[in-house]
Amino acid sequence: MKTLKHYSTIALLLLLCFSCNVKPEAIDYGNDGCHFCKMTIVDKIHAAEIVTKKGKVYKFDATECMINFTEEFDTSEIQLYLSNNYNEPEALIDATQATFIISKNIPSPMGAFLSAFKSEEDAKKVQKEKGGVLYNWEALLAHLKS
Template identity: 30%
Template sequence: MKKTGFLIFVLILVAVLSGCGQPKYQAQPINEATDKCTICNMQVKDDAFAVQLITKEGKTYKFDDLGCMNEWKKQNADAEIGAQFVRDYNNKEWIKYEEATYVYDPSFKSPMAYGIYSFKDKAEAQQFIDSQKKGKLMSAADLAAHSWERNKGMMDMGGDHNKNAHSETNGGMSGGDKGMHGK
């Protein structure tokens, strides 16, 4: 009887400890004073457009627009991604990228003009589409096949969104930004 109790204890201990080895990724707070988009070098605002990605090695990359995160993934296709987070458009709550529902329309304003908004659930996303009378409902899987075109006329500069990075003389993008985005 003692051997059975000990064996059960060991099995429970092994089960508990094996769960401890799984990395727990959490979204990091945005610090507007220091956080810059990894792709376009714009200030990352603590708003509904902030997104981030954490590699399996634990390195966090922050972006000012979902399109910038997509550009980073394209440029770093061999990177092992541990987690990706987006913000709910309504309340800025962090959501896992694959669990969010997205709404796209080229006329929607976003920091780098990709026109994609994130929502924590499909009903809220559909409500937004209905209220705007435009927009396409998308999932994370749908975004994999998305064209990721930018409508530069719809860049949301958001007050102090690092105005120096966007000059009127070159279509709204600084020279460094054009090179980074390849557009």
């Protein structure tokens, strides 16, 4: 009886450890919907994702939808803010470490003309070609909320 109780406790602990797995999910383009605006996510360059500390994933068709969603969500529960890398479609990058460009020459799904780049160097290369203004995460939040 003690052995059964012991194994049950171990199984319960393992279940708890694996049930709160905090990691991104692949976006199913053409099928997944934006959690904020409800549009189908089709743009492989501008999609975004939030993962909470409990492992719940919210998917967005654009970084601007992700940011707008945070206005109605308890941000202390968020573990990961992710945006697609402009130079590597479908590749999610840490939005809080990314460099963003707002350029009228790079349309995004919701019309904010907002794109994310893994590095400032990559963003500056595109800025030379397409124009626009560069932002880090904090500056972008301040700009979009003003």
